Amino acid sequence: MGGPGSSPCASCKLLRRRCAKDCIFAPYFPPDDPHKFAIVHKVFGASNVSKMLQELPVHQRADAVNSLVFEANARVRDPVYGCVGAISYLQNQVSQLQMQLAVAQAEILCIQMQNEPTLQSHHQVLELDQDHKALLLQNNNNNNINNINNCNSNNNSNNLGYAMSSGQFNSNFASPSSIMQMQMQMQLQDPLKQESLWT
Amino acid sequence: ISQSFCIFLLLLPLRESEMNPKRCAACKYLRRRCPKDCIFSPYFPPNDPEKFACIHRIYGAGSVSKMLQQLPVQTRAEAVDSLCFEAKCRVEDPVYGCVGIIYLLQTQIQKAENLLAKTQAEIAVAQTKHSQTPKFDYM
Numbered sequence: 001m002g003g004p005g006s007s008p009c010a011s012c013k014l015l016r017r018r019c020a021k022d023c024i025f026a027p028y029f030p031p032d033d034p035h036k037f038a039i040v041h042k043v044f045g046a047s048n049v050s051k052m053l054q055e056l057p058v059h060q061r062a063d064a065v066n067s068l069v070f071e072a073n074a075r076v077r078d079p080v081y082g083c084v085g086a087i088s089y090l091q092n093q094v095s096q097l098q099m100q101l102a103v104a105q106a107e108i109l110c111i112q113m114q115n116e117p118t119l120q121s122h123h124q125v126l127e128l129d130q131d132h133k134a135l136l137l138q139n140n141n142n143n144n145i146n147n148i149n150n151c152n153s154n155n156n157s158n159n160l161g162y163a164m165s166s167g168q169f170n171s172n173f174a175s176p177s178s179i180m181q182m183q184m185q186m187q188l189q190d191p192l193k194q195e196s197l198w199t
Numbered sequence: 200i201s202q203s204f205c206i207f208l209l210l211l212p213l214r215e216s217e218m219n220p221k222r223c224a225a226c227k228y229l230r231r232r233c234p235k236d237c238i239f240s241p242y243f244p245p246n247d248p249e250k251f252a253c254i255h256r257i258y259g260a261g262s263v264s265k266m267l268q269q270l271p272v273q274t275r276a277e278a279v280d281s282l283c284f285e286a287k288c289r290v291e292d293p294v295y296g297c298v299g300i301i302y303l304l305q306t307q308i309q310k311a312e313n314l315l316a317k318t319q320a321e322i323a324v325a326q327t328k329h330s331q332t333p334k335f336d337y338m
Contacts, residue, residue: 043266045259052257052293060294067298071285079266080274083297084281090304097311104318111325 010037015046024053028065036069043072224251229260238267242279250283257286 008019009026014037019026025046029037040049049068053061075082225239226232228251233240239260243251254263263282267275288297295302 043262044257045262048257048259048262052289056293064294067295070298071289071296075266079270080278081281082285083301084284087297087300087304090301090308093308094304094311097308097315101311101315101318104315104322108318108322108325111322111329115325115329 007031010034011041011046014038014041024050028053028062039072039076040065040068043075044068221245224248225255225260228252228255238264242267242276253286253290254279254282257289258282 006019008031009023010029010031010033011025012019012023013031013034025037044052049065052068053064056064071083074086078085081088222233222245223237223240224243224245224247226237227245228248239251258266263279266282267278270278285297288300292299
């Protein structure tokens, strides 16, 4: 914390001002890590960060600062796409994994049918565990954009799961542009709040 | 009076030539003249004021202007779109912004990888079982 006799925080050092006792930045930008505030200031600006922190309850500010630092770092590394580039990359990974899962699922069904020749394959409902049922349901939602709007708004992972299983999200290697267009239309409700991302 | 009016009419096109016929959304928001070479005008058309308002709220006009100036012209449209996306995410989730989406995707990837490993193990078991059972000729 700033104040008489103690070292000013990194933000007040950079801004060349007196570090007040109730400096809003001091708890999150210690003087031994000047780069942290420098990068946030470069991308967002000190006054914007201050405003954002003031609008948040105290117990959420540390997480907010960490996410701002993350975003700022991503933007400096990739000035064109920033975090959206990372989202695009991860989305492609999810798509690939879903394809691999679908192939594996089909393979296991074939093997099961071969192992049980007495079954009428096209009439018999095979016993699937919960994970495989969820996967088939998710794959069946491909190319169905309406599911995004109908998904359960209280469940974050389902929100993104439905979004990602839609045709536009799951199509070959979503580009940052298409992700941005889709996400702009989505209602990202109830974002992850229950536990800190940083623990 | 008619002379001054004529002079005024003559001067009008000169003033208009200094700025875009219609101010871009950024200059409208900032309440300033929109010059011909306004860095914002190609990306913030006047019919979408919300786009610039959102970006300004999170990044500020100065930061965005600096960022765009440092980029080649052909990449600026994408940069603006990504900034808008991140700003919108931050407005909707002031604590995590778009980092929340990254976390969700990472969780999804982990779950999918676990499920894939489990399914592949089941395939291996099923294939072993299949190779051990006697085969019947259905033909």
